[in-house]
Amino acid sequence: MKAHVVSCPHCGAEVLKYRQPALTVDVIIHPQDAPGRVVLIRRRNPPLGWALPGGFVDEGESLERAAQREAKEETGLDLEDLRQFRAYSEPNRDPRRHTVTVVFSATGIGRARAADDAQDLGIFSLEALPQDMAFDHRRILEDYMQWTLRSVVPS
Amino acid sequence: MKAHVVSCPHCGAEVLKYRQPALTVDVIIHPQDAPGRVVLIRRRNPPLGWALPGGFVDEGESLERAAQREAKEETGLDLEDLRQFRAYSEPNRDPRRHTVTVVFSATGIGRARAADDAQDLGIFSLEALPQDMAFDHRRILEDYMQWTLRSVVPS
Numbered sequence: 566m567k568a569h570v571v572s573c574p575h576c577g578a579e580v581l582k583y584r585q586p587a588l589t590v591d592v593i594i595h596p597q598d599a600p601g602r603v604v605l606i607r608r609r610n611p612p613l614g615w616a617l618p619g620g621f622v623d624e625g626e627s628l629e630r631a632a633q634r635e636a637k638e639e640t641g642l643d644l645e646d647l648r649q650f651r652a653y654s655e656p657n658r659d660p661r662r663h664t665v666t667v668v669f670s671a672t673g674i675g676r677a678r679a680a681d682d683a684q685d686l687g688i689f690s691l692e693a694l695p696q697d698m699a700f701d702h703r704r705i706l707e708d709y710m711q712w713t714l715r716s717v718v719p720s
Numbered sequence: 721m722k723a724h725v726v727s728c729p730h731c732g733a734e735v736l737k738y739r740q741p742a743l744t745v746d747v748i749i750h751p752q753d754a755p756g757r758v759v760l761i762r763r764r765n766p767p768l769g770w771a772l773p774g775g776f777v778d779e780g781e782s783l784e785r786a787a788q789r790e791a792k793e794e795t796g797l798d799l800e801d802l803r804q805f806r807a808y809s810e811p812n813r814d815p816r817r818h819t820v821t822v823v824f825s826a827t828g829i830g831r832a833r834a835a836d837d838a839q840d841l842g843i844f845s846l847e848a849l850p851q852d853m854a855f856d857h858r859r860i861l862e863d864y865m866q867w868t869l870r871s872v873v874p875s
Contacts, residue, residue, distance in 0.1 A: 575733030584779040585743050588820060624739035624818050628809040648873070649806055652822045654783040663779050665743060667807045667822070718803070 586654065586663040590632045591619030591702070593650065593709055594642060594673040602690055603706065604673055605698075606639050606683035612660055614699035615687065617706075619666065632669045638681040642673035650709060651719060658701045668705055741809065741818040745787045746774030746857070748805065748864055749797060749828040757845055758861065759828055760853075761794050761838035767815055769854035770842065772861075774821065787824045793836040797828035805864060806874060813856045823860055 570579045594604040594617075605615040618639040622631040633644050647669055654665040679686035689695065691710050694703060708719040725734045749759040749772075760770040773794040777786040788799050802824055809820040834841035844850065846865050849858060866872040 573728035573730060573733060574735060575728060576731035578728060578730030580729060585740075585777060586779055586781075588740050588743050622741060622809075622820070624741055625811045626741075627811065628807055628820060651804055652783055652807060654777075654822075656780045656782065665777070665783065665822075667809075667820075 586656075586665045588622045589619055589664050589666040590622055590628050590635060591617040591666050591668045591705070592632050592636050592644065592647075593617060593668065593670040593706065594636060594640065594644065595670070596642075596673050596677060596688055597645075599688060600672070602688045604640055604642065604677055605687050605689055605695065605702075606679060607685035607687070608699055609682050609684040612699045614697040615689075615695045615702070616699040617668070617702050618683070620682070628667050629669070632671070636671070636673070639679070639683045640673065640686060641678045641680060642675050644671035645674055647671040650712070651705075653701055653705060655701070668709075670709070741811075741820045743777045744774055744819050744821040745777055745783050745790060746772040746821050746823045746860070747787050747791050747799065747802075748772060748823065748825040748861065749791060749795065749799065750825070751797075751828050751832065751843055752800075754843060755827070757843045759795055759797065759832055760842050760844055760850065760857075761834060762840035762842070763854055764837050764839040767854045769852040770844075770850045770857075771854040772823070772857050773838070775837070783822050784824070787826070791826070791828070794834070794838045795828065795841060796833045796835060797830050799824075799826035800829055802826040805867070806860075808856055808860060810856070823864075825864070 606618050608616050618636050620635040636644050650668045650670050652667045656663045711717040761773050773791050775790040791799050805823045805825050807822045811818045863874040
């Protein structure tokens with residue numbers, strides 16, 4: 566792994582540290598009563614825009630548990646039929662730092678409401694996504710549509 | 721994210737740190753001249769046993785580039801037709817610490833030879849894997865067989 570040097574905030578000494586991408590999950594949630602639609606949140610913090618519900622994975626937590634926790638925190642929904650879709654890892658996909666996301670799909674159970682990092686919440690048709698989407702989430706949903714509608718595996 | 725406290729190795733001061741799983745890639749490599757078989761390496765360092773070629777992802781490196789780099793370093797093979805299979809993230813899958821791996825499949829081009837972290841290299845039939853396999857790599861290959869032979873998606 567690549568090592569780089571960080572400074573101790575107390576004594577200023579240099580400490581060698583291995584740097585890795587941050588690991589996140591995102592979930593394509595289909596509401597139980599609107600299975601052809603998808604739940605997006607409007608982000609409270611930069612990068613602004615509409616995004617899939619998701620967030621950072623904790624040590625000791627599987628990707629599936631992280632997906633369930635983040636979906637609950639941001640949308641109030643419980644997830645059923647959680648399935649892995651695909652990982653996205655291009656270094657420039659998040660303007661803050663390199664993050665790798667594993668994307669899931671699921672059915673959302675309950676009443677959706679924005680909470681935590683979500684300023685607003687919307688339920689959109691995959692064919693009419695909002696203009697201002699954050700990260701590479703439009704591309705992810707376009708890949709997902711190709712995959713679900715035509716079984717085309719993203720390259 | 722969960723935060724925990726680490727100590728500066730120089731002054732001993734306590735620094736808050738967010739902990740995430742480490743991110744790795746592993747590759748199911750089919751040799752070009754033996755497409756029904758798979759390349760495994762015997763690990764030089766604990767946990768010992770046979771394993772898929774792979775390793776840690778660097779910051780600034782996509783998963784696909786990490787897969788190509790690790791395959792080249794450990795087996796000498798270049799990869800073609802690289803495809804994502806699935807991520808594995810159970811916290812106990814690596815006895816050293818929590819690691820999340822994204823597994824790829826690919827065709828291996830060139831002459832395979834053990835190098836770097838690999839003490840030995842073998843080319844195995846999926847139906848006759850070695851007894852002593854490290855991590856959850858036997859389960860990964862069993863899932864992969866189900867998926868390729870019978871299109872069963874792992875749950």
